[in-house]
Amino acid sequence: MPASSTRQRRQGALTDVFYLILRRMRFPLLLLIGIYAVCTLGLSLIPGVDAQGGPADPMGMFNAFYVVSFTGTTIGLGEIPQAYSTAQRMWMLGTIYATVIGWSYSLVNILALLQEDAFQNALRQARGTRKIYSIREPFYIVVGAGETGMLVCHGLDRLHLRFVVIERDEDRLARLRLEEFHQDPPLIAADASQPQVLSNAGLVSPHCRGVMALTDDDEKNQAVAVTTRLLAPRVAVLARIRNRDAETHIGVFGGDLVVNPFQRFARQLASAITAPERYRLRETLIGLEGESMPEPHQPPRGKWIMCGFGRFGHAVVDELRGAGIDVTVIDVAHYDEGGVDVRGSGIDSESLLAAGVKEADGIVAGNASDTKNLAIAVTARDLNPGIFVVTRQNQTANAPLFDTFTDDLCMVPSHIVAQEFLARITTPLLGQYLRRISQYSEKECKLLCDRLARYGRGRIPELWDVVLRRNGAEAVCAVLKQGGPVTVGQLLTDPSSRGWRSEAVVLMARRGNRTIDRPGPEHELALGDRLLIAGSDRGRRDVESVLRNPNALSYVQTGQEGNGGALWRWASRLAGR
CATH class of the missing domain: 1.10.287 (Helix Hairpins)
Known part of the structure; x- marks a missing residue:
């Protein structure tokens, strides 16, 4: 712009x-x-x-x-x-x-x-617009300051990324002002479905990198995505959509990433049943850096019960039945619409017994009420202590209750959307890689997941993109321009001790339209290559040192020290501690 x-x-x-x-x-x-x-x-x-x-x-x-x-x-x-x-x-x-x-x-x-x-709003808007357009670094626009928006804001802040928040509810903005951030974000109290509001929030600024539509209204999220695509086609659009029809429309018209948390969790649950290691690997890759590694889950494959047949219940039942799993549905509100086997709420033991809870292997409590879901889970566990319990947690404030119950798997829509968005923001190549892991065997997923767990010391490791260009990879680019080879193995060599590998792995390499999964040590790099790398904090420093420092690159390639000599190696060891 x-x-x-x-x-x-x-x-x-x-x-x-x-x-x-x-x-x-x-x-x-x-x-x-x-x-x-x-x-x-x-x-x-x-x-x-x-x-x-x-x-x-x-x-x-x-x-x-x-x-x-x-x-x-x-x-x-x-x-x-x-x-x-x-x-x-x-x-x-x-x-x-x-x-x-x-x-x-x-x-x-x-x-x-x-x-x-009106004057106060105009004055605040003028001050806010002046502040926003004075930002000289990449920033994102977060539309909606609910639970998901709050998680996304804290995630962006932890990644030291600037953001602007648009929220119509003054109470939510008041709560957001009490949160601690590295820099106070500009807050706009307005309806983001209006194009002028998005423009004032910095949509047309050359530093705007993306818009995240996270309101509770699918139509507003759709309007935000369409406005962004028309006014700023270069800006990425990430939208949360719960209605399938709206999801399809927005995806075709302007959504770079459309997340339906109900559909996404349903697929993950089916994946956890049919391919638990692939599910664990995916959760590791989209998890927030520093969080605990996801625990292995092995949901049983037998008979399941679904309590609640709204949008979430429909998604779960479709995915489970598509995977060949027998599902019995309990519901009251949608009983007359068809597709419901037992008329009841699931809170009472009668409806659960009628659905065969004593013979069931798993149950999903998927209503819009957290207390109702917990009541269903407690009743089912009393009737069948060995049943695999999946709960839907709608409010993060109720986390202590769910932690006390200790279910087997908990679905939190706000966490699903926040994790997905933040992962895609920090690593643009991740979306392509996630689509490719469906081709991995369970053994391959387990080996890779265990390796990442070692790098992260039991926590989610770092995940980052590297582009082989002059800014950020000066040493490697200089060698490649001279016709010299640089391999993946050399890139992943410890620059302070040539006999050791760095705590990092190249998950994917992208060259033009060609993609290479987990390139081997002998794979030669080329100018313009894009790499998706995962590893520890020290592993990232080692890789960046090889990319940018000619002495480090010379050492890992030939074993010969450059002009830095022993002093450089001593400094590298200190930096790695």
Whole structure:
């Protein structure tokens, strides 16, 4: 986006403020101008007196304007340039009262204007727009400050990425202001489905990298995605959609990433049953750095019970039955619509027994009420202690209750969306790689997952993209330009001890339209290659050292120390500790 458009956007926000001032103060300003004009004209025409009391010429237009100006603001500099005549003093009395009334009326209107919500909003918007367009680093626009939006904001802040929040609910914004961030984010109280609001939030700024639509309304999220695609086609769009029809429409029109948390979890549950190691690997890759590694889950393959047949229940039943699993559905609200086997809530033991809970291997409590889901889980566990329990947690505030119950698998929609979005933001290649792991065997997934767990010391390891270009990979690019080879094995060699491998692995290499999964040590790199790498914090420092430091690259390739010599190796060892 050209710089002129950015300036126009900032000027447009200030224009709104000036427009409100001029519209609200139009009559008071005209009244003051009229008072000053009449008073000045009359005073300039009235004859004066000289020192002896004889008649004298009027004081003139300039002197009259001067006298009226200080009279209207101070009332007390005396009779200048000479004593007034009686007529002049009479006119000055009228001038005093007229200007006082005019200024009083204007000040009352100014105070009323300052208290108007429309003016306050315009002023906040102007200040916010000026602050947003002064950001000179990549930032993201988060639409919606609910539970998912809050998680995304904290994730972005932990990654030291700037963001702007748009939220219509003032209470949510008030809670967000109490959160601790490295830098206070600009907050906009407005409806993001309006194109002007997104523009004021920095959509057309050259530093805007993405828009995340996380409101509770699918239509608003869709409107945000469509607006972004039309006004800023280069900006990535990430939207949370719960309705399948809206998801398909937004995906075709403008969604770079559309996440339906219900559909996503249903697929993950089916994957956990049919391919648990692949499920664990996926959870590791999209997890937030520093969190505990996902525990291995082995949901049974036998008979399952689904409590609740709303959008979430439909998604789970479709995926499980598609995987060849027998599912019995319990529900009251959707019983007459078909597809429900037992009429009941699942809270009572009668409906669970009618669904065969004692013979069932697993149960999903998937209602919109957390207390109802917990009640179903407790009842089912009492009737069948060995049953595999999957719960749906709608509110993060209820986490202590779910932790106390200790279910086998918990579905938290806000976490699913936040993890997915943050993973895609930090590593753009991850989306392509996640689609490819469906081809991996369970053994391959387990080996890779165990390796990543070692690198992360039991926690989610770092995941990052590398592009072999001059900025960020200077040493490697210099060798490649000279025709020299650089291999994946050399890139992953410890630059402080050539006999050791760095704690990192290249998951995928992308060259043009060609993709290579887990390239081997002998794979030669080329200029412009994009690599998806996972590893520990030390492993990342080692890889970046080889990419950027000619001495490090020379050492891992030949074993010969560059100009840095022993001093460089000593500094490398210190940096690696």
